[in-house]
Amino acid sequence: xxxxxxxxxxxxxxxxxxxxxxxxxxxxxxxxxxxxxxxxxxxxxxxxxxxxxxxxxxxxxxxxxxxxxxxxxxxxxxxxxxxxxxxxxxxxxxxxxxxxxxxxxxxxxxxxxxxxxxxxxxxxxxxxxxxxxxxxxxxxxxxx
Amino acid sequence: xxxxxxxxxxxxxxxxxxxxxxxxxxxxxxxxxxxxxxxxxxxxxxxxxxxxxxxxxxxxxxxxxxxxxxxxxxxxxxxxxxxxxxxxxxxxxxxxxxxxxxxxxxxxxxxxxxxxxxxxxxxxxxxxxxxxxxxxxxxxxxxxxxxxxxxxxxxxxxxxxxxxxxxxxxxxxxxxxxxxxxxxxxxxxxxxxxxxxxxxxxxxxxxxxxxxxxxxxxxxxxxxxxxxxxxxxxxxxxxxxxxxxxxxxxxxxxxxxxxxxxxxxxxxxxxxxxxxxxxxxxxxxxxxxxxxxxxxxxxxxxxxxxxxxxxxxxxxxxxxxxxxxxxxxxxxxxxxxxxxxxxxxxxxxxxxxxxxxxxxxxxxxxxxxxxxxxxxxxxxxxxxxxxxxxxxxxxxxxxxxxxxxxxxxxxxxxxxxxxxxxxxxxxxxxxxxxxxxxxxxxxxxxxxxxxxxxxxxxxxxxxxxxxxxxxxxxxxxxxxxxxxxxxxxxxxx
Numbered sequence: 317x318x319x320x321x322x323x324x325x326x327x328x329x330x331x332x333x334x335x336x337x338x339x340x341x342x343x344x345x346x347x348x349x350x351x352x353x354x355x356x357x358x359x360x361x362x363x364x365x366x367x368x369x370x371x372x373x374x375x376x377x378x379x380x381x382x383x384x385x386x387x388x389x390x391x392x393x394x395x396x397x398x399x400x401x402x403x404x405x406x407x408x409x410x411x412x413x414x415x416x417x418x419x420x421x422x423x424x425x426x427x428x429x430x431x432x433x434x435x436x437x438x439x440x441x442x443x444x445x446x447x448x449x450x451x452x453x454x455x456x457x458x459x460x
Numbered sequence: 461x462x463x464x465x466x467x468x469x470x471x472x473x474x475x476x477x478x479x480x481x482x483x484x485x486x487x488x489x490x491x492x493x494x495x496x497x498x499x500x501x502x503x504x505x506x507x508x509x510x511x512x513x514x515x516x517x518x519x520x521x522x523x524x525x526x527x528x529x530x531x532x533x534x535x536x537x538x539x540x541x542x543x544x545x546x547x548x549x550x551x552x553x554x555x556x557x558x559x560x561x562x563x564x565x566x567x568x569x570x571x572x573x574x575x576x577x578x579x580x581x582x583x584x585x586x587x588x589x590x591x592x593x594x595x596x597x598x599x600x601x602x603x604x605x606x607x608x609x610x611x612x613x614x615x616x617x618x619x620x621x622x623x624x625x626x627x628x629x630x631x632x633x634x635x636x637x638x639x640x641x642x643x644x645x646x647x648x649x650x651x652x653x654x655x656x657x658x659x660x661x662x663x664x665x666x667x668x669x670x671x672x673x674x675x676x677x678x679x680x681x682x683x684x685x686x687x688x689x690x691x692x693x694x695x696x697x698x699x700x701x702x703x704x705x706x707x708x709x710x711x712x713x714x715x716x717x718x719x720x721x722x723x724x725x726x727x728x729x730x731x732x733x734x735x736x737x738x739x740x741x742x743x744x745x746x747x748x749x750x751x752x753x754x755x756x757x758x759x760x761x762x763x764x765x766x767x768x769x770x771x772x773x774x775x776x777x778x779x780x781x782x783x784x785x786x787x788x789x790x791x792x793x794x795x796x797x798x799x800x801x802x803x804x805x806x807x808x809x810x811x812x813x814x815x816x817x818x819x820x821x822x823x824x825x826x827x828x829x830x831x832x833x834x835x836x837x838x839x840x841x842x843x844x845x846x847x848x849x850x851x852x853x854x855x856x857x858x859x860x861x862x863x864x865x866x867x868x869x870x871x872x873x874x875x876x877x878x879x880x881x882x883x884x885x886x887x888x889x890x891x892x893x894x895x896x897x898x899x900x901x902x903x904x905x906x907x908x909x910x911x912x913x914x915x916x917x918x919x920x921x922x923x924x925x926x927x928x929x930x931x932x933x934x935x936x937x938x939x940x941x942x943x944x945x946x947x948x949x950x951x952x953x
Contacts, residue, residue, distance in 0.1 A: 348639075355628060364628060372635055378642045405645075408594050412638060415601045419631050422605055426612060426624045433617040442621060453823075 340381035347374035359439040361430065365423045372416045379405040379412075463507070467520035467533040470504045470543065470589055473497055474582035478575045487570025491558050494574045498550040498581060505543035505585075509940075512540045519591070527591070528652035534591030538795065538944035542588040542718045545799050549710040549806050549923075550581050556919035557703035560813045564701045565613055573613055573701070579606040580707075584715045593641045593651045596719055597634060600683070604630045607712060614699040622695030629692045633682030640675030643668045644727075657727045664728075676723050677739060683716035686743075686780055687750030690773045697769035702813025705765065709772055710806030714798040717779050721794070724783070725948040743784035748878045750777030755885035759892070764815070764822040767889055768808050771848060774882060775801045781875070782863055790866035791945035792938065793859045799937045800855035800930060804847040807923035811840045814912030814920065824892070829902025837912050838897045840924045845890035847927040850883050854931040858938055 335342070347370055354367025383405035391400040427437055434442045462469075477497040481490040512518060512535055520533040535543070557577070565573055583603025587596055608630070612623035645651055647668050648659040663669055678689075685693040693713075697705045724739070751774050758770035779801065782794030814837050815830070816822050831838040847854035860879060867875035911917065930937045 352632070355632065361624065368628060368631055371632070375635055375638050375642065378639060379645075382646055408651075411594070411598060415598070415605075415634075418605055419601070419627065422608060423624070423627055426608070426620060426627065429612065430617075430620045430624060433620060446618060446621070 340377060344374045344377040344381070347371070347377070361427045361437045361439065362424075365420060365427070368423070369416065369420060372412070372419075376409045376412060379409045463511075465520075466504050466508055466511070467518060467535055467589055468522060470501060470508065471533075471582055471586045473500055473504075474578045474585065477578040478582065481571055481575040481578060485571050487561075487567055487574070490571040490574030491554070491561075494557075494578050494581075495551070495554040497578055498547060498554050501547040501581065501585060502544075502551040505540065505547045508535050509540040509544050511535075512537055513943075528650050528655035531595050532591040532652055532654070533589050534654065535589060537940065537947050538718070538721065539588045541795065541940045541944050542715060542798065543585060544940075545802050546581070546584045546588060546711045546715065549707060549802055552919050552922055553703055553707045553710075553806065553810065556706070556810055556813070556916055559913055559915040560703045560817065561701060563817050564615055569613060573610065573704075576606040576609045576613075577704075577707075579603075580610060583607075584711055587715050588718060591653050593644065593653055593656065594638075595651075597638050597641065600634050600637070600716075600719075603712065603715070604634065604683075607708065610704040610708070611696050611700040613704070614701050616699050618695065619699035622692070622699045626692040626696045629682055629689070633679045633689075636675050636679030636682070638679075640672040640679060643672035643675065647672070653722065653727055657729070660727060660729075669728075673723075673728055673739065677720065680716050680720045680723075681746075684713050684720065684780065685773060685776055687746055687754060687773060687777060690750070690754070690776075693773055694766055694769040697772065697809070698763060698765045702809060702816055706806045706809035706813065709768070709809050710802040713772070713776055714779075714802050717776075717783070717794070717798060721783060721791075721948060725786075725791075740784045740786055743780050744872075744875070747777040747779075747781035747784060748875065750774055751781070751878060751882035752885065755882050755889065759885060759889045761889075762824050764812055764824055764827065764893065765809070767824070767893075768805065768812065771886065771889065772801075772805055774886070775805070775848070777882070778859065778863060778879075781879075782859075782866060785863075785866045785870060785872070785875070787866055787869055788942075788945050788949060789862050789869060791948055792941045793862035793866060794941075795944045796862065796934075796937050796941035797859040799941070800847070800859050800927075803923050803926045803930065804844050804855060807844040807920055807927060808841060808848070810916065810920035810923065811837050811844070811912075814916040817912060817916065818910055824896055827893070827896050828900040830897040832902055833909060834911050835909075836917060836921075840917075840921055841897075842890070842894055844924050844927050845893065847931065849886045849890055852931075853928065855927045855929075855937065857931055858934055862938075 351367045351371025351374060355364050355371065358364055358367065383402050385399055385401045388399040388401035389397045391403055430442065431437050434445050436442055474497050477493050481493055484490065508518065518535040519527065521527060522531045522533055525531070561570060561573060580603050583599045583606060586599030586602065590596055590599060608623045608627045611626060612620050641651070644656060647663045647666060648656050650656050650659055660669060682689045697709055700708065754770045754773035754777065758767045758774065761767040761770060779794050779797045782790040782797065812822055815827070815834065818834060819826055847856040850856040850860040860883065863879055864876050867879070
């Protein structure tokens with residue numbers, strides 16, 4: 317149970333830790349950084365949500381990849397099978413996927429409402445509208 | 461017997477209320493059910509608090525799956541304390557919510573708002589009661605997602621942008637937390653927090669564990685709104701409906717602090733945290749900056765709600781400061797300030813909700829001479845403001861006093877200076893309100909006397925009275941916090 321991924325690497329004919337043996341981890345890190353970068357760097361709200369989705373997906377891999385044991389089967393006791401994969405990570409990630417879907421749906425719904433109110437989904441334009449409104453309000457406040 | 465199932469009922473009752481309200485499609489029924497549910501939750505949490513005092517830790521195996529395989533609900537002194545805080549503030553805010561929501565939200569959305577409110581309450585209670593690291597994430601997201609919706613229901617269109625910003629930052633925070641939990645799971649093979657604390661000893665010097673600690677701390681700091689990760693908070697509190705802002709300001713960030721306390725002291729233990737990473741030192745520095753910078757920003761805010769929101773960022777600094785000092789007094793102050801600040805800030809946001817109802821705005825320049833129009837509200841704001849400053853005789857003083865004691869014990873004189881500076885700044889921004897409301901002339905043609913309706917005043921004044929009461933009688937707030945601090949430090953090896 318402890319460190320299933322490390323166990324898997326060692327069972328690969330004693331192959332030592334190489335770049336390729338940790339392929340899934342490298343991909344995870346790549347996805348994580350890509351997603352986070354998109355969220356921070358892009359001003360378009362939909363693109364931000366896409367980045368957020370990629371970022372969340374990378375976490376699914378962190379859980380699922382180590383859950384696989386090479387040669388392991390589903391944890392059903394049967395003759396001839398000695399190595400079992402742990403099913404718990406998959407269950408956890410099913411939950412995380414549901415959370416991710418809910419977040420995305422809510423995010424998109426908010427973007428639709430923002431588009432209705434501001435007429436744009438670009439952060440710069442939205443901030444521009446807000447600044448203009450605030451300036452108007454202040455003028456109205458001075459007059460009263 | 462039903463008393464054995466209190467831990468499950470604490471979460472299940474609000475959880476079931478949420479879909480029921482949606483099915484009924486009536487704002488009034490929704491309000492009624494949510495109020496009833498919050499009062500039931502409050503009674504349950506008090507029963508749990510008493511039970512924990514008598515018998516020690518309560519462990520509840522959900523679905524009869526024994527821990528560490530199944531999800532364990534675990535009530536100890538600390539979680540019972542947080543449960544009482546969350547459900548208590550909910551049961552005061554909800555009677556207030558009816559009139560306030562009627563004025564601020566279109567009536568066809570009321571039932572949805574109350575449904576989300578029940579879900580939000582469920583999430584917060586769930587975080588506090590569960591003993592399972594992944595379950596914490598699920599409840600964190602339950603409360604966050606419903607929280608985003610609640611904020612977006614504010615009447616200003618900026619509420620939408622504030623909600624979206626919170627959604628992005630909140631999701632990043634929660635995801636960082638899951639990464640940390642994932643790494644811990646890889647290293648220990650368990651998700652049960654108590655089990656994890658045992659098993660982590662074998663692997664505590666390894667890099668994945670340290671990385672997990674970093675991910676969890678940063679992720680939760682986003683949710684806590686620890687400076688400089690607080691950017692989402694001012695917008696969210698300013699544009700959310702007043703009742704929602706009051707409840708959120710009193711509870712949401714506090715529950716995340718609870719999770720951080722749980723991990724730093726309950727799971728990792730201070731021995732791991734102290735030498736290798738300068739985690740606690742970092743927390744102290746960021747808290748100190750928050751206390752000064754956020755107070756300074758609050759001093760120059762043009763909107764009363766925004767001023768209070770920045771003051772929240774500063775006050776969160778006090779809470780994490782106590783956590784960072786990490787001795788008995790520091791932790792006591794930290795836990796007690798969860799309660800004291802929760803009560804104080806909820807009271808303030810509720811009173812401001814009354815002002816918004818009458819004036820239609822919370823801009824500072826519109827408040828001139830308000831004390832003549834709304835005298836009772838203004839006295840309330842001033843009194844709760846004193847608690848923010850930490851004047852003796854108010855709840856805020858109790859925690860500041862213990863923070864100072866904690867800092868002196870560690871010989872950290874500069875922290876005392878920072879606390880004093882931050883208190884002075886707080887006095888200055890509270891004085892700004894007093895000056896505008898009491899000393900300035902009201903605009904010509906203003907309504908002479910128009911107090912907020914009683915439905916708003918009474919619940920708000922209950923909390924204002926609590927600010928004073930818990931400054932004088934500290935047997936619950938400080939006694940509970942002291943037990944919790946001893947419990948947390950007892951888990952330290």
